[in-house]
Amino acid sequence: xxxxxxxxxxxxxxxxxxxxxxxxxxxxxxxxxxxxxxxxxxxxxxxxxxxxxxxxxxxxxxxxxxxxxxxxxxxxxxxxxxxxxxxxxxxxxxxxxxxxxxxxxxxxxxxxxxxxxxxxxxxxxxxxxxxxxxxxxxxxxxxxxxxxxxxxxxxxxxxxxxxxxxxxxxxxxxxxxxxxxxxxxxxxxxxxxxxxxxxxxxxxxxxxxxxxxxxxxxxxxxxxxxxxxxxxxxxxxxxxxxxxxxxxxxxxxxxxxxxxx
Amino acid sequence: xxxxxxxxxxxxxxxxxxxxxxxxxxxxxxxxxxxxxxxxxxxxxxxxxxxxxxxxxxxxxxxxxx
Numbered sequence: 001x002x003x004x005x006x007x008x009x010x011x012x013x014x015x016x017x018x019x020x021x022x023x024x025x026x027x028x029x030x031x032x033x034x035x036x037x038x039x040x041x042x043x044x045x046x047x048x049x050x051x052x053x054x055x056x057x058x059x060x061x062x063x064x065x066x067x068x069x070x071x072x073x074x075x076x077x078x079x080x081x082x083x084x085x086x087x088x089x090x091x092x093x094x095x096x097x098x099x100x101x102x103x104x105x106x107x108x109x110x111x112x113x114x115x116x117x118x119x120x121x122x123x124x125x126x127x128x129x130x131x132x133x134x135x136x137x138x139x140x141x142x143x144x145x146x147x148x149x150x151x152x153x154x155x156x157x158x159x160x161x162x163x164x165x166x167x168x169x170x171x172x173x174x175x176x177x178x179x180x181x182x183x184x185x186x187x188x189x190x191x192x193x194x195x196x197x198x199x200x201x202x203x204x205x206x207x208x209x210x211x212x213x214x215x216x217x218x219x220x221x222x223x224x225x226x227x228x229x230x231x232x233x234x235x236x237x238x239x240x241x242x243x244x245x246x247x248x249x250x251x252x253x254x255x256x257x258x259x260x261x
Numbered sequence: 262x263x264x265x266x267x268x269x270x271x272x273x274x275x276x277x278x279x280x281x282x283x284x285x286x287x288x289x290x291x292x293x294x295x296x297x298x299x300x301x302x303x304x305x306x307x308x309x310x311x312x313x314x315x316x317x318x319x320x321x322x323x324x325x326x327x
Contacts, residue, residue, distance in 0.1 A: 024327030034325065049326025052267050052319065053290055061291040062325045075326050091321055094294045094301050162327070189327075211327030 008239065010206055012184060013100075013132040013153045015071065017044045020201070020235055021228040022073070022186060024211025028220060031065040037214055037224035038067060045071045047102055047209070049078075050091055063097065073134060075102040082121035089126050101126055102156065103135040112162040116143040120150055127151025136188055139173040144181045155181055156209070158189035159200065163212040165192025168199055178204040194223075194230030201234025202242060262314040279318070280307035287320060294321050 010017040023043040025034050038046060048062055066072065074092035079085035082105065089101045103126070105118040119135045120143065127133045132153045137143055139157035147155055157174050160166035167190060168174065178185050184206035191197050197208040208231050210224075217223040262275050266286055273282055279302060283293060295302050296319040302310050312318070 025325035026327040028325055031325070047327055048323045050294070050321050051324045053287055053293065053322050055267055055269070055286050055320075058289050059324075062323050063292055074323070077326055090301060091294045091296070094303065095292050095323065097292070097323070209327070215325075 010184060012134075017071075017207075019044045019228060019232075020207040021197070021224075021231040022047065022188075022207055022209035023214065023224060023227075024209060025062055025066070025215075026211055027215035029215075031060060031062065033215075033220040034062065034065045035067065036221035038070060040221040041224035041228035043070070043224070043228065045073055045207075047073045047075050047211070048097075049075050050088055051078075071100060072097045073100045073102045074098075075104045075136075076122070077104050077106070079103075079105050079122075080107050081105060081115070082118045082125065085118070085122040086125050089122075089131055093131070099130060100132045101134065103133060114138055114158065116140060119143075120146045123147050123152050124150035127153075134186065139170045139177055141173075141176050141180060144177050148181060148183055152183060154184040154186050154206070156186045156188040159187050159196070160190030162189045164190050165213055166190050167192055167196035171199075171203070174200070174205065175203055194226045197227055198230040198234035198237070201231050202237045204238050205234075207231070262312075264312060264314070264316045264318060266318040267320055273312070277312055278308055279310035279312055282312055282318065283307060283320065290320070290322060292322055295319070296321075 010020050019042045021043050022045045024047045028034050076085040076088040085103050085105050093099050103119050103122045105115045106112050107115050114136050116138055123133050123135050134154045134156055135147050135152050136156045144155045160169040186207040187200040187205045188209040191210045192213045200208050210227050214220050214224045263272050298317050
């Protein structure tokens with residue numbers, strides 16, 4: 001059997017990606033699982049974070065576990081406002097690991113919801129400075145439009161609360177972004193299973209990012225692969241123009257007229 | 262001289278530059294990014310960056326993140 005593959009690659013800031021699954025690298029028990037998950041899934045974009053070095057305890061740098069050729073997307077986790085996000089972005093650029101930034105501005109430690117207003121401010125500043133900016137946001141059409149105006153390369157709406165594995169709680173609002181926003185829509189946060197990732201792709205999302213679900217699985221590399229396959233399957237389904245749901249049955253076999261004659 | 266490095270107060274020889282301080286504090290650290298008093302110092306300039314009593318140094322690096 002020849003599997004048809006998606007021949008419509010994802011393009012972000014002029015860079016082409018054939019795999020639409022993004023992987024986060026937080027919370028993995030073993031860093032070797034990060035490498036294996038990247039390899040098994042074929043992901044081409046992974047997120048990393050910046051942190052103050054613990055001078056008392058030597059810890060291997062996560063970058064050493066990410067194979068060559070993978071696009072690094074540094075997040076601004078820990079930033080509580082636009083100014084802090086910009087500071088983190090400047091530090092990340094200095095490392096020589098590229099200028100792709102996932103803006104994440106969070107004030108609330110209980111729900112970890114993104115601050116859309118500060119996110120717009122940070123996007124505007126960093127896009128003007130030449131960063132490729134992928135803002136994490138709460139799916140709101142007006143905010144998404146402002147982010148695009150500010151220079152966002154993609155918009156990353158949350159499916160549900162970070163790390164909650166609740167799936168697409170914001171589905172209808174993400175659908176509006178898919179229909180109305182010209183830049184790629186990358187569904188981020190709360191995606192707990194491959195079926196949820198496929199659901200996002202089937203409705204037309206351009207990519208899906210998962211982290212917690214993979215990192216905390218018994219076999220992270222295997223689940224990363226399952227995510228990648230689900231994302232590809234969902235993409236193919238979307239391109240196939242899946243039929244709408246109906247309220248009544250529609251026979252899938254021809255009705256055998258001879259029984260009634 | 263005493264300086265604050267990653268939130269901790271530590272003592273270094275007078276006249277130490279940033280490169281020497283990073284080497285002493287963090288021998289095996291890779292891909293370190295350094296700020297002195299809030300300003301990023303490029304790694305090529307660490308050897309010429311003087312550090313004075315009371316300076317605040319911040320050393321950051323990459324970790325896993327989503």
